[in-house]
Amino acid sequence: xxxxxxxxxKVKDIANWIDGAPAPGxxxxxxxxxxxxxxxxxxxxxxxxxxxxxxAAARRAxxxxxxxxxxxxxxxxxxxxxxxxxxxxxxxxxxxxxxxGKPRSxxxxxxxxxxxxxxxxxxxTVRNVATECFETDTPDGRGALNYALRxxxxxxxxxxxxxxxxxxxxxxxxxALACGNTxxxxxSEETPQTATLLGEVMKEAGVPDGVYNVVxxxxxxxxxxxxxxxxxxxxxxxxGETRTGTAIMKAAAEGVRAVSFELGGKNPAIVFADxxxxxxxxxxxxxxxxxCGQVCLGTERVYVERPIFERxxxxxxRAARGxxxxxxEDAATGMGPLISEEHRRxxxxxxxxxxxxxATVVTGGGVPxxxxxxxxxxxxxxxxxxxxxxDSPVNREEIFGPCCHVAPFDTEDEAIARANDTEYGLAAAxxxxxxxxxxxxxxxxxxxxxxxxxxxxxxxxxxFGGSKHSGIGREGGVHSLEFYTELKxxxxxx
Ligand code: NAD
Ligand code: 6OD
Numbered sequence: 001x002x003x004x005x006x007x008x009x010k011v012k013d014i015a016n017w018i019d020g021a022p023a024p025g026x027x028x029x030x031x032x033x034x035x036x037x038x039x040x041x042x043x044x045x046x047x048x049x050x051x052x053x054x055x056a057a058a059r060r061a062x063x064x065x066x067x068x069x070x071x072x073x074x075x076x077x078x079x080x081x082x083x084x085x086x087x088x089x090x091x092x093x094x095x096x097x098x099x100x101g102k103p104r105s106x107x108x109x110x111x112x113x114x115x116x117x118x119x120x121x122x123x124x125t126v127r128n129v130a131t132e133c134f135e136t137d138t139p140d141g142r143g144a145l146n147y148a149l150r151x152x153x154x155x156x157x158x159x160x161x162x163x164x165x166x167x168x169x170x171x172x173x174x175x176a177l178a179c180g181n182t183x184x185x186x187x188s189e190e191t192p193q194t195a196t197l198l199g200e201v202m203k204e205a206g207v208p209d210g211v212y213n214v215v216x217x218x219x220x221x222x223x224x225x226x227x228x229x230x231x232x233x234x235x236x237x238x239x240g241e242t243r244t245g246t247a248i249m250k251a252a253a254e255g256v257r258a259v260s261f262e263l264g265g266k267n268p269a270i271v272f273a274d275x276x277x278x279x280x281x282x283x284x285x286x287x288x289x290x291x292c293g294q295v296c297l298g299t300e301r302v303y304v305e306r307p308i309f310e311r312x313x314x315x316x317x318r319a320a321r322g323x324x325x326x327x328x329e330d331a332a333t334g335m336g337p338l339i340s341e342e343h344r345r346x347x348x349x350x351x352x353x354x355x356x357x358x359a360t361v362v363t364g365g366g367v368p369x370x371x372x373x374x375x376x377x378x379x380x381x382x383x384x385x386x387x388x389x390x391d392s393p394v395n396r397e398e399i400f401g402p403c404c405h406v407a408p409f410d411t412e413d414e415a416i417a418r419a420n421d422t423e424y425g426l427a428a429a430x431x432x433x434x435x436x437x438x439x440x441x442x443x444x445x446x447x448x449x450x451x452x453x454x455x456x457x458x459x460x461x462x463x464f465g466g467s468k469h470s471g472i473g474r475e476g477g478v479h480s481l482e483f484y485t486e487l488k489x490x491x492x493x494x
Contacts, residue, residue, distance in 0.1 A: 012041045014192045016050055016216055017199030019057035020209025025050055025216065031192060034101040034337040035327055037376035041098075043192045046215035046223045051184070054213035055232045058155040058182035061210030066182055067152070069208075071127060078123035078178055080205035081198075082116040085166075088201060095193035096166055097328045101336040101377065102291055104328050111167050115194075118170040121460040122178040122480065129478050131487070144493045150485040152180035153258065154234030157227045159248065161240040162339050163294040163400075165191035166198070168262075172237045173198075175480035177211065184213045184233065186224045188240075190339050192216050219244060231255055237483065238262070239296075241398075242424075242469045249472075260473040260483045262296070262465055264398045265426030268419035269299035269455075270409075270441065273307045275431035279453060281315050284404075287429055287455040288316075289323060289382050292335055293402035297427040297449070297456055300399055302406045303415050309408040313386060316406065317363040320382040325368055335402060337378040344378040347401035351383060354394045354405075359385040364403070390418055398424070412441065420446045425467030429455045448474070 014031070015022035025044035033040045046054070061067075066074070085092060092112045097104055102111070131148040138144055156176045160169045169187055176183050187195035195214045202212045217223025228236055228251035236252050238245060239262040252259050269287055271280050287299040304312045326333035338344045351365050364383030369375075383403040388394055395405050409415040419428060428447040432438055442450040448466040451457060458464075461477035473483055 009038070009040060011039055012193075014041045014043045014196050014216065016044050016046050016054070017196050017212070017214040018050060018054045019213065020199075020203055022196070022199070023050060023053070029189065031099065031190070032340070033098050034339055034341075034378040036373040037341070037378075038373070041193065043189070043216050045217045046226075048226055051215055051223060051226045051230060054184045054215050055155060055230050057210035058184050058213055059232055061208050062152070062154060062182045064210075065208035066177075066211045067180060074180065075123040075127050075178065077206050078119045078174065081201055081207065082119035082123075084201035084205045085112065085116040085119070085198070088197070092166060092194055092197060095197055096191070099165065099191040099193050100162065100339060101328060103333045103336050105331065105333070106291060107328075111164055114164075115166040115170045115198075117460065118167070118174040121477075122174040125175075125461070125477055126178040126481065129481060136491070138493065142494045144491055146489060146491045149488045149490060150179070150481060151488055153484060153486055154181060155232060156181045156183050156484065157230070157233040157236040158183050158185040159224055159227065159236065159238045159240065160185065160187050160195075162188035162190035163291060163296070166194040168239050169195055169198070171475070172239070173212065175475065176237070176484050177207075179481060179484035181484055182211045182213075184215060184227060186215055186217065186227050189216070189218050220247070225251065228252060229254065233257065235259070235483070237475075245471075258483065260475060261471045262475070263426075263469060263471045264400075264424060265296050265298070265466065265470050266301060266396065266398050266422050266424045267297060267299045267427045267429070267447070268422075268445075269302045269429040270415045270419055270431070271302065271304040271308070271312060272412075272430075272432040272434070272437065273305040274433050274437075275308075276433060276453070277308065277312075277315070280431035281312070281319060283429065283431065283453070283455045284316060285319050285323075288404040289320065289335055289402045290456070292338055292380075294339060294400050295456070298400075299427075299429050299455070300404050301395055301419070301422075302404050303409045303418060304406055305415075306408040306410055309406075313362055313384070313406050317384050320363050320384055323382050325370070325379060327374065335382060338380060338401060339378065341378050343400070344380060347380055347399055347403070350394055350397075350399045350401070350403070351380070354385050354388060354392075357388055357392055357394065359394070359405070360387040362386055362406075390421060396422065412437065416441060416444050420444075423469045426470035427451070427466075
């Protein structure tokens with residue numbers, strides 16, 4: 001990406017957030033917006049000293065003000081955090097849009113509202129969960145009571161990616177805090193802004209200093225890796241690539257720290273001939289192209305029952321060609337750029353690979369011609385292929401771009417077998433009007449979530465996570481408590 005400087009706008013300084021205040025780092029790194037490649041912020045990179053300070057502050061707050069706050073008050077403060085995000089909605093929106101380049105319509109309907117919703121849901125969840133109690137027989141006949149108490153795990157390291165920055169950060173921070181933990185967060189280097197802004201909101205809402213800390217920087221050899229190796233961090237929750245999860249798991253093994261992982265996917269959509277055709281096209285458009293294809297739940301593999309295959313491919317391609325690429329603020333924009341020039345190189349390598357393997361490029365396959373300053377951005381064309389083998393890397397590896405391969409199938413068994421033939425197991429979409437088939441297929445798909453006649457329809461009380469290489473554990477609703485609390489058994493002899 002050309003080295004535009006600021007694109008005429010003001011370059012902000014984004015600090016770490018440690019012990020309730022902005023904190024400098026050991027160096028500054030540039031954040032460029034993928035819309036036109038211009039520098040929009042200088043970000044303070046945390047070193048070991050900043051990390052030590054953040055972890056120490058989190059440890060103090062755990063034993064002190066946060067740990068001693070009654071549950072009802074803790075939950076009330078988290079409701080204030082949700083209200084605080086809403087009060088500064090436009091600032092969060094502007095920061096998220098600048099960091100990611102995503103359309104305003106998307107960020108204002110999903111990313112920022114979910115930031116607030118995550119705090120409300122988990123504040124309410126922890127207040128309404130009971131633990132078990134057993135009446136135990138004893139030889140003297142007086143008996144005993146065995147009951148369980150939930151206690152916070154301690155200082156939690158939160159490492160988050162760039163695709164839905166505030167949504168995915170708060171999806172971890174909210175349950176962690178609701179359960180009484182304190183956190184040190186390492187947001188993606190690509191999307192630093194909203195994490196620091198959230199620090200200000202925490203302070204305004206009355207969250208004690210040290211409960212929420214942010215260290216900025218990169219992964220290996222930088223703040224990310226330092227956080228995973230820090231001996232005073234009790235547990236690590238991570239969303240990102242499977243390869244990164246493997247590295248983090250190795251680091252967490254030192255010190256026997258628990259991990260919760262939400263990792264990559266290569267998710268299938270299965271479209272049966274009995275589907276509501278228009279709904280399937282609309283849903284598949286979203287599951288392939290929303291957020292420029294940078295959603296872990298996106299369906300890069302689409303299997304369509306043969307009788308409607310040609311019609312489906314034609315309709316999907318027409319809709320994809322109708323997507324307007326443009327700046328985030330433009331109401332007509334249907335798709336923004338990829339997150340960075342580096343990520344564009346990765347996605348374009350798959351576009352080239354598909355071409356070399358002889359795919360039929362139904363639409364897209366390249367770089368669009370963008371006007372003016374936008375030419376410096378990380379744009380790619382929405383792309384649809386047919387004709388590749390199931391074992392092509394294009395069909396096996398997560399591309400994380402606005403693209404899918406569409407293949408015909410003949411039987412239900414075949415569709416399920418091909419959908420499951422992947423090392424990942426995060427999500428799947430099924431399009432059918434046959435209720436029995438919907439149940440049957442959902443039960444057999446190897447995925448953490450199966451959407452039938454929908455996609456990314458979320459209820460935050462449900463278990464969320466991936467099987468196989470797509471993750472470890474489940475978060476969401478009461479399931480988050482399984483990671484963010486330790487159960488303690490108390491046995492009282494009567
Ligand atoms: P990434 O793994 O490259 O980075 C995620 C975070 O980890 C960043 O903050 C990064 O700085 C940090 N990091 C990188 N290497 C590290 C290391 N060795 N030690 C500690 N921290 C390290 O992922 P990304 O490119 O930011 O995000 C895209 C990926 O995330 C995709 O694979 C996508 O499928 C996945 N994802 C999964 C879910 C889910 O719920 N399963 C949700 C969103 C994204
Ligand atoms: O909706 C959620 O809670 C969630 N974790 C979504 C993940 C999206 C992945 O890109």
